[in-house]
Amino acid sequence: xxxxxxxxxxxxxxxxxxxxxxxxxxxxxxxxxxxxxxxxxxxxxxxxxxxxxxxxxxxxxxxxxxxxxxxxxxxxxxxxxxxxxxxxxxxxxxxxxxxxxxxxxxxxxxxxxxxxxxxxxxxxxxxxxxxxxxxxxxxxxxxxxxxxxxxxxxxxxxxxxxxxxxxxxxxxxxxxxxxxxxxxxxxxxxxxxxxxxxxxxxxxxxxxxxxxxxxxxxxxxxxxxxxxxxxxxxxxxxxxxxxxxxxxxxxxxxxxxxxxxxxxxxxxxxxxxxxxxxxxxxxxxxxxxxxxxxxxxxxxxxxxxxxxxxxxxxxxxxxxxxxxxxxxxxxxxxxxxxxxxxxxxxxxxxxxxxxxxxxxxxxxxxxxxxxxxxxxxxxxxxxxxxxxxxxxxxxxxxxxxxxxxxxxxxxxxxxxxxxxxxxxxxxxxxxxxxxxxxxxxxxxxxxxxxxxxxxxxxxxxxxxxxxxxxxxxxxxxxxxxxxxxxxxxxxxxxxxxxxxxxxxxxxxxxxxxxxxxxxxxxxxxxxxxxxxxxxxxxxxxxxxxxxxxxxxxxxxxxxxxxxxxxxxxxxxxxxxxxxxxxxxxxxxxxxxxxxxxxxxxxxxxxxxxxxxxxxxxxxxxxxxxxxxxxxxx
Amino acid sequence: xxxxxxxxxxxxxxxxxxxxxxxxxxxxxxxxxxxxxxxxxxxxxxxxxxxxxxxxxxxxxxxxxxxxxxx
Numbered sequence: 127x128x129x130x131x132x133x134x135x136x137x138x139x140x141x142x143x144x145x146x147x148x149x150x151x152x153x154x155x156x157x158x159x160x161x162x163x164x165x166x167x168x169x170x171x172x173x174x175x176x177x178x179x180x181x182x183x184x185x186x187x188x189x190x191x192x193x194x195x196x197x198x199x200x201x202x203x204x205x206x207x208x209x210x211x212x213x214x215x216x217x218x219x220x221x222x223x224x225x226x227x228x229x230x231x232x233x234x235x236x237x238x239x240x241x242x243x244x245x246x247x248x249x250x251x252x253x254x255x256x257x258x259x260x261x262x263x264x265x266x267x268x269x270x271x272x273x274x275x276x277x278x279x280x281x282x283x284x285x286x287x288x289x290x291x292x293x294x295x296x297x298x299x300x301x302x303x304x305x306x307x308x309x310x311x312x313x314x315x316x317x318x319x320x321x322x323x324x325x326x327x328x329x330x331x332x333x334x335x336x337x338x339x340x341x342x343x344x345x346x347x348x349x350x351x352x353x354x355x356x357x358x359x360x361x362x363x364x365x366x367x368x369x370x371x372x373x374x375x376x377x378x379x380x381x382x383x384x385x386x387x388x389x390x391x392x393x394x395x396x397x398x399x400x401x402x403x404x405x406x407x408x409x410x411x412x413x414x415x416x417x418x419x420x421x422x423x424x425x426x427x428x429x430x431x432x433x434x435x436x437x438x439x440x441x442x443x444x445x446x447x448x449x450x451x452x453x454x455x456x457x458x459x460x461x462x463x464x465x466x467x468x469x470x471x472x473x474x475x476x477x478x479x480x481x482x483x484x485x486x487x488x489x490x491x492x493x494x495x496x497x498x499x500x501x502x503x504x505x506x507x508x509x510x511x512x513x514x515x516x517x518x519x520x521x522x523x524x525x526x527x528x529x530x531x532x533x534x535x536x537x538x539x540x541x542x543x544x545x546x547x548x549x550x551x552x553x554x555x556x557x558x559x560x561x562x563x564x565x566x567x568x569x570x571x572x573x574x575x576x577x578x579x580x581x582x583x584x585x586x587x588x589x590x591x592x593x594x595x596x597x598x599x600x601x602x603x604x605x606x607x608x609x610x611x612x613x614x615x616x617x618x619x620x621x622x623x624x625x626x627x628x629x630x631x632x633x634x635x636x637x638x639x640x641x642x643x644x645x646x647x648x649x650x651x652x653x654x655x656x657x658x659x660x661x662x663x664x665x666x667x668x669x670x671x672x673x674x675x676x677x678x679x680x681x682x683x684x685x686x687x688x689x690x691x692x693x694x695x696x697x698x699x700x701x702x703x704x705x706x707x708x709x710x711x712x713x714x715x716x717x718x719x720x721x722x723x724x725x726x727x728x729x730x731x732x733x734x735x736x737x738x739x740x741x742x743x744x745x746x747x748x749x750x751x752x753x754x755x756x757x758x759x
Numbered sequence: 760x761x762x763x764x765x766x767x768x769x770x771x772x773x774x775x776x777x778x779x780x781x782x783x784x785x786x787x788x789x790x791x792x793x794x795x796x797x798x799x800x801x802x803x804x805x806x807x808x809x810x811x812x813x814x815x816x817x818x819x820x821x822x823x824x825x826x827x828x829x830x
Contacts, residue, residue: 475803476802476803476806477803477804477807478803478804573824573828574824574825574828574829577821577824672814675814675818675821676814676817678817678818678820678821679813679814679817681821682817682820682821682824683817685824728806728810729810729813731806731810732806732807732810732811732813735803735806735807736807736810736811
């Protein structure tokens, strides 16, 4: 069901603007629309404008600070704290927030930066240490010399020829003032160390750069320290990092414990105040009055009226505005379905939000979708496993799309169990073998009956879709859609008549009238579609028939799952039924369950989205976004 | 009719329909994956589009089943 919306207009004297905005904000039931271009805007006075700018900045700083601090769950008395802060004047809250930020910003940023540096060191230093340990045997031979520079190189063995080239070129470049040692340090790396006078530094680095050899680069502060010392420094630093990190984290935690709740409350209060100031941009004003319009659920108008009377007084008037059909097309949409059908709203939204004034298919989907799923999967064993899995995950999942999906699967699994009893399936035919489960409707053997059963669902749902489509088109005065759907229904009735005659449910004499009805329907459709209809009319009728035939997938996909289960059990049997057999069988069943959740869901969804929705559904609605306080819990 | 010919007919009905479905789904899937990467809210439409050619193989299966089971 889509909630009935109404357009309202609030007019009041300018001295009650503040109270009105606050009351509307608290009520949180009105989506405030842009003011009419013909009305002057309600300008903010200088003080308010300055406050708005200041608040925007502070909120940004506050959020940045909160992002630095470790997360804390909101305290239980959040609502009370919010009310306490919200009752103070904006100036006071602003001043206090500013003080707190001035006091906290620098230390928090400092702590966070040092933590990040340490964490980076923790990753990079061990890499240096490994390389340096590899170079150690080489470095041990070299005396640390002042005025000399040391460069360490690691070269892949296959490029070792480069080192020979160095050995030849270095005397020329450095005037023979160099030392060059190299050694293979593991099976595919050769290490080399070059020591040379600082005055030739540029030339040597040039040479290394030209050959693009990876030079071992140390952190800057270690570059001029002898190798052994540098390695020792790195090792001591690595050892001390965990303790330092712990200390930093403790300090950050302490800050968070002290400030997180307070800062979040201030953030919420300031964001709300900011919204209250910004929403005024959509208010219109005259010299003495203001006016604001918006959409709200019709049912809640009296409630809002009472609230405004209580909080603002009698200088304000709330009235419902008559709306045109054009207006209604743009009305925001609120879906409201009874609890059990609620999770299915998510699936409808996945397609598109229904346009205001059209039919919300959620309740119908809530009935048919699980049945379709159950009919396809139809296995007690699989059903129980899916049921338990969905139950377990749904209890852990946070409210939202994923959880809705799990609840939908939960309903689906219950129908799977029911159909499983009907088909007599428990992990395929295992139930029949193990505990003589009696199939009332063995689908593997009565394929044709199963096809007819599936098609019956198609006939029911497509007819329902057309009925809804005709009702909706009549309600919304869509003449074209109305004729189109009526024509298709007439043609379908004729086709049903023909089928009934050929199955001997109707006397043979009705053949000609049935054909006549099909022709009437087709011609009416051709007329509706215009010239192109001569071509499209018959095709559209065939497509509609195709839509019904599409429900065969309920039988077909189900049978494939039966056969997969059969294969699993047969394979286990062939392997002797021992442990190996059971494992292989279980693996196959697991695969079948995975497919058995995915493909029935997609197939039943598709039957709804394409075949069923196609008959009446109109998407393109916009979500209702009321002007309301932030949810801080 | 010869049981062997019936079986070949059923096989062709499923197999050829599957090839058609596969070709169509391949193209739709590739385009759809690209679309969803840019606009995740299109996932519903994408599933619908992806599932449309499946009708072919399902009808193929129905034909095969009728060949084999309806005497």
